[in-house]
Amino acid sequence: MATETYPDELRYHSEHDWARIEGDEALLGITWFAQDSLGELVHFEPPAEGAKITKDASYGEVESVKAVSELISPLSGQPESCRGSRDRQ
Numbered sequence: 001m002a003t004e005t006y007p008d009e010l011r012y013h014s015e016h017d018w019a020r021i022e023g024d025e026a027l028l029g030i031t032w033f034a035q036d037s038l039g040e041l042v043h044f045e046p047p048a049e050g051a052k053i054t055k056d057a058s059y060g061e062v063e064s065v066k067a068v069s070e071l072i073s074p075l076s077g078q079p080e081s082c083r084g085s086r087d088r089q
Contacts, residue, residue, distance in 0.1 A: 025080070052076075
């Protein structure tokens with residue numbers, strides 16, 4: 001089991017989503033709590049590239065063996081690319 005962490009450099013949303021701002025780009029993800037609550041993810045529905053993402057609105061969804069959850073954006077912007085997963089650092 002992974003250790004619960006909440007890095008200070010992330011911007012958090014109350015719905016357990018976060019953004020890591022890197023210059024003029026941001027990487028979005030879900031918190032440790034959300035990952036632990038959902039369990040094994042089986043599907044990720046990302047936003048379309050170039051779609052407008054609005055702060056506090058749904059921009060995609062994740063499906064686990066337990067539930068389907070909307071992803072809520074902690075900021076507004078426009079995705080240039082979407083990845084289904086990212087290696088843990």
